[in-house]
Amino acid sequence: VSIGAGFVVIAGPCAVESREQVRRTAAAVKHAGAHMLRGGAYKPRSSPYSFQGLGREGLVYLREAGRETGLPTVSEVMEPTQVAHMADEVDMLQVGARNMQNFPLLSALGEIDKPVLLKRGMMASIEELLLAAEYIVSKGNKQVVLCERGIRTFETATRSTLDLSAVVVLKERTHLPVIVDPSHAAGEARWIAPLAKAALACGADGIMVEVHPDPQNALCDAKQALTPAGFEELMEQLDRLAGACAARETVTSGPSDAGHADVLWQPVGW
Ligand SMILES: [Mn+2]
Secondary structure (H helix, E strand, O other): OOOOOOOEEEEEOOEOOOHHHHHHHHHHHHHHOOOEEEOEOOOOOOOOOOOOOOOHHHHHHHHHHHHHHOOOEEEEOOOHHHHHHHHHHOOEEEEOHHHOOOHHHHHHHOOOOOOEEEEOOOOOOHHHHHHHHHHHHHOOOOOEEEEEOOEOOOOOOOOOEOOHHHHHHHHHHOOOOEEEOHHHHHOOHHHHHHHHHHHHHOOOOEEEEEEOOOHHHOOOOHHHOEOHHHHHHHHHHHHHHHHHHHHHHHHHHOOOOOOOOOOOOOOOOO
């Protein structure tokens, strides 16, 4: 899977809960056309009393499900001591929003030969996100993917405010691929599809979404998990939109014929 060439869809449960749960999810998202499998084994939860993830056991289940379906995997790394064994278990290591400025972690990730998915901190500016990426890149690991996942604003209707303008700005300021996580931004399953489509339309290189075979009983982020059927519907919608975007690009940037006229806007006197 090459991120930055085409629209990549990463899907899977918020947390790996059992071997069966991640296997079922992997099969479902693969069937619907996902390109990569996500699943958390180390979970940075706001409350110490919430499910903290299965740890190494979860990484094993994730790897098995990935190998079984042929989907490369991504999982969150929380601290420098986990980097070495996670680099053996998963295909891409994720830095979560809460760890975007964990500089020892970023430096450690700069020394491995595995792609890193760097999520924007919920209180981080675009400049700070780019500097965090620089910690990884400057140590020698050039494989960094940036992820906009919503920022904290005065608005409380959504879990976070998805900053799609960050995609546009980042695409201009860096060569690094930029993906969008509408699940954590929206916090509600029914709002994910429109935001995912907006991400595709504004030029993002992909999305990462949470899918659970039984969202109501998910141990983590239950409200925002898509069902396998909901994910399949999203993939169909994205396909149709990708066709429309491509058609529009052909119209606006196609080669001009001899004799065509440029339509110029002319100011009209008031
Ligand atoms: Mn989650």
